[in-house]
Amino acid sequence: MIRFKSFLSKHFEDFLVYRMDAGYKYGRLRWYLSTLDQYLAETGVKINQVTPDFLLDFRSRLKGEPGxxxxxxxxxKAFFDYLIRIDFIKDNPFKEIPLLREKSYIPFVFSPGQVDEILKNLQMNIRKTNPHLFLADLAAYNALLMTARCGMRISEPLGLKDKDFRTDLLCACKGPASKGLVYRAFHRAVKDAGIKRTKQNAGNTTFGHTRVHSFRHSFAVNTLKDACERGLLPENVLPVLAAYMGHSDYRYTMKYLKVIDAEHFGGWADFCIFKRDREGA
Incomplete structure (x- = not known):
C-alpha cells in the first residue's frame, strides 16, 4: 500500500475515510493523492507555497496522457475543497487551473464477419485431447462468446458462479478471476484472423488497438448500425442500448456514433495515420 510522507499525510488519510464514508469507491484514489504527496515531500514546500504556479509545475511532471x-x-481539487471545509486553508489553488485538452479516443471495432471469424478460431483452438486443457479452453471460449454476443464486460462472465447459472436467467456478478487464459486465447484467435491492430496516435486522436473489450464496443456499434439500417432513429435506440450496456448516462453510449462500423474505423484510422506520417516526412 502507498504510504503518504508529506506534511499533508494525515489529511490525505482523513480524506480517504471521508470519501469512503460518503459512498465513493476507493479505486485509485490513494494513487491520485500520492502524486502530489510525493512532490510535496520532494520539494519541501509548506501549504502557503502551494500556489497555481507550483501546481502547474507539478502537472508538467506527471507522466501519461492529458486525461x-x-x-x-x-x-x-476535491481534496483541497475538503481542506477548506475543515478550516485548514481559506482558498483552493486548483480552482484557477483549467483542465488539459484530452485526446479523442476511437475504440477498435470488429465487423460482424470478423466477430464470427474470431469466435470460429477460438472454437478451433480448443484442445480436445487433454481433459484439463479442454475445460480451460472451453471456459475461455464461453467467456469470450458472452462478451462478443451479449456485449458484456469481460469481468462479468469471469465472475459468474455455479449458483448464478439458471436456464431462464443469466446473472452477472463481481468475483475474483484470472484473465490471462482468456486474453491469450483471444489474441491468438485475432492473430489467426489477421486483423490485429496496434494503438496509433494521429494529432489529437488515439485509435484503439484490438483487445477483448473491443468485443463490447463492437456489439454496441453493430447493434446501433443494424437498428439504424432498419429505419430506427439513433436518438430512440441510444437510451435503450445504454440501459442494456449498463451505462449510467446514454451520452456515454453516444461515443459509439464516432465509429458507425468497422470499415469506417479502418478507413478513418488509415487516413489519419497516413496524413500524420506524410506531414512528418
Missing part, C-alpha cells in the same frame, strides 16, 4: 493529469487534478 490522467485531469483525473489527478479533479481528485486533488
Amino acid at each position: 490522467t493529469a485531469n483525473r489527478v487534478f479533479i481528485i486533488l
